[in-house]
Amino acid sequence: MRAPETSAIASRAWQVWGLEASVLVTEPSRLDAAAQLARHVLDAVDLACSRFRPDSELALLRESLTQGALVTPLLATLMESALAAARWTDGAVDPTLGNDLISLGYDRDFSAGTSGRSANDPLAAELSGLAAAPLLRNRIVPGWTRVSLDGRLLTVPADITVDLGASAKAVAADMAAARIASELGCGVLVNLGGDIATSGPAPAVDPAVESPLAVAAAGHWQILVQDTPQDPAQQVSLPAGHAMATSSTVKRRWQQAGARRHHILDPRFGLPAETVWRSVSVAAPTALEANAYSTGAIVKGHAAVPWLRAQGISARLVDQRGRTVTTTSWPAVELAGVGSHG
Known part of the structure; x- marks a missing residue:
């Protein structure tokens, strides 16, 4: 899913988290600054909640979270967003499936490949922090309902591994687009592997183009x-x-x-x-x-x-x-x- 370019739009693309990221701006002279701002946002989100980084805030606090720990405003926002997604979807989108993903072999950034481990592999059980394969655990109580977030006080049961995955990617797109539009004063579209967020004005319509489609596209991005x-x-x-x-x-x-x-x-x-x-x-x-x-x-x-x-x-x-x-x-x-x- 992408936005076609026109002469009024400048764009840049790169790889991050095993997917393609891109930034499009309505002011070509601000492209470098926009890409830099987007990278800053993505780096901050990655450091806050990556399941694949031992130095991420979420990883470093794992043991403390069982009793409740204060987290940074960014991690609190990311967790709050993930829990909101769970509520909106009646739990169909659950941020507590990290153990299951590990057991299925999704235990590293997708750009580095997957291990394809068996759910009964001892290493999979070790990584998940469980005595048995997580596919066998009790699901009577949805995992996301067992996570508590009170302001910045986050509590996660010991048998749960949080995976913010898609919701954090979406929040990163929203945050990057908002920051670029606010700081650079231009229209922007941020695409993170299919999660698209826009902010500021859309590309201008060329008045020399006499087409009903051009009129219909006023104030819109073409996707x-x-x-x-x-x-x-x-x-x-x-x-x-x-x-x-x-x-x-x-x-x-x-x-x-x-x-x-x-x-x-x-x-x-x-x-x-x-x-x-x-x-x-x-x-x-x-x-x-x-x-x-x-x-x-x-x-x-x-x-x-x-x-x-x-x-x-x-x-x-x-x-x-x-x-x-x-x-x-x-x-x-x-x-x-x-x-x-x-």
């Missing part, structure tokens, strides 16, 4: 929604100041003991969610909300469409045969040559 080259594509207009996210069961996959795994887990079982959907894209006021509902829809599978409609969420779902379904007021402004199957 190409397509998870992989094999998926159906749609170009939509995203209002400035809004966000979009795509969650995928096609990307971030690996093999474990002959089984195909992906990184979006169903909290009820600690296993990859059923792959009813290849991808789900959601448009929302913030990347955090968009990511929560797109991920929640993957987990909910066949129940996703009525759930999204009941919540009034604008979404585009692509099934395993490449067919699309849209809900509510999914962005519908399309450019020539790119159609929707929805």
Whole structure:
């Protein structure tokens, strides 16, 4: 999912956290500063909550958190956002699945590959801090409801490993876009592996272009929604100041003991969610909300469409045969040559 460039937009892309990050600005002269600000935000988020860094704040405080520990304002914000995503999705998006991900072999940054360990591997149990494989633990009480955050006082039970994963990425996109627009005074789009946040004014429409599409695009960013080259594509207009996210069961996959795994887990079982959907894209006021509902829809599978409609969420779902379904007021402004199957 990306924003097509025009002469009025400058962009830069790089790799971070095993995914592609990019920044687009409406003032080319501010691109260097914008990219630097985005990197600062990403570095701060990574240092606060990475599950793959032994020096992250979350890792260093792990033992203290069992009794409750004061955390930095940034980590408190990230944890609060993750718990909010869990509430919005009725627990479909759960930030306490770290042990399950480790058992499934997702125990390092995806750019470094995965171990593909068996859930019964002793090292997997050691990493998770459990005496038995986490896939067998009691799930009567959802993990996220057992985490307490009172202001900056965070308490995490000893048998839980927090994985902020997608929600932290979405918050980072929101924070980076807001900071760039505020400090540099330009319009900006930040894309972190499909989590898109915008802030400030959208690219200006060229008055010399006489096209209904140009008029329709005023105040909007043009976004190409397509998870992989094999998926159906749609170009939509995203209002400035809004966000979009795509969650995928096609990307971030690996093999474990002959089984195909992906990184979006169903909290009820600690296993990859059923792959009813290849991808789900959601448009929302913030990347955090968009990511929560797109991920929640993957987990909910066949129940996703009525759930999204009941919540009034604008979404585009692509099934395993490449067919699309849209809900509510999914962005519908399309450019020539790119159609929707929805």
